[in-house]
Amino acid sequence: MDLSGKVAVVTGAGRGLGRAYAEALAAAGAAVVVNDVNAEAAAEVAGAIRASGGRAAVVAGAVGGSELADRLVAAAEEFGRLDVLVTNAGILRDRVLWKMSDEDFDAVVDVHLRGTFTCARAAAVRMREQGTGGRLILISSPAGQRGNFGQTNYAAAKAGIVAMARTWAMELARADITVNAVVPVAATEMTRTIPAFAPILEEAERTGTPFPEWLRKDEGLGTVEDVAALIVYLASDASAGVTGQAIGIGGDRLALWSHPSEKAVAFADGGWTADTIAASWEKGVGAEPETYGIPAPRVPEA
């Protein structure tokens, strides 16, 4: 993939997946604006990109408000234009519902949902002015598609991000700006906190062995570079016809998430009553209820 001449912004690019996205986009030829709330980490990534012959600028600061979003676009303009935005910055504040504070809720919604909104809005304004299309790549999560224990704030924000991708895909189609949500899974500081995976990831790291095949295929969990391949594809001209999609990637797995739709429908002439719903539910539209929540990882017996 050749991204030379293109300019990309990646938020939360100081480590983990964001760093891999920034480095892969730069390796493919794009100039990259590296953002992170951790200024040192962002500077290090930009330095590494430049050391490998790429072009990079740093915008340190916390994604959330419009001021930072405007700074990201201004930094891209220093390279002459803006073609690609990857909204990746994120945090976790996991608690069960009855223990989740207002602060836990607001902090996660602010970075993920509001941050995606403010950055995408600033980028869309710039891309529409440019008139040569563009790419908005929004980072979601399996938690947003399914719900996840302890992740009220995160699941809500990540589900909202997919809803925004589908909305913006409609709104920006005429401007040739594609908008897709990516549903990644990869070994990072974030996934290391999942108890079922922690010992396996530590073992692989300690011994320098690759992740086991069941982890890469069944759980779709691999390296950050595995996910970066999809970001480069979505940033490229090759993905011009792809918009409004939620695309999963991790390890050896690439997947298209379905759009929610009515799975079972029944009609009652003149409308339903609580009694007629109760009488028909189990054999009617409720006959095959949907699952909810991310299934627990199936770790094979040693």
Ligand SMILES: NC(=O)c1ccc[n+]([C@@H]2O[C@H](COP(=O)([O-])OP(=O)(O)OC[C@H]3O[C@@H](n4cnc5c(N)ncnc54)[C@H](O)[C@@H]3O)[C@@H](O)[C@H]2O)c1
């Ligand atoms: N790792 C996974 O398997 C996984 C799965 C689903 C979704 N995701 C999503 O992918 C993204 C990256 O995850 P990761 O695993 O690399 O996480 P990470 O914690 O390793 O990295 C996140 C980066 O974002 C930065 N950051 C946090 N808040 C910020 C803010 N307000 N402004 C700018 N930067 C900020 C952090 O400093 C850090 O460098 C997140 O949006 C996460 O929700 C990750």
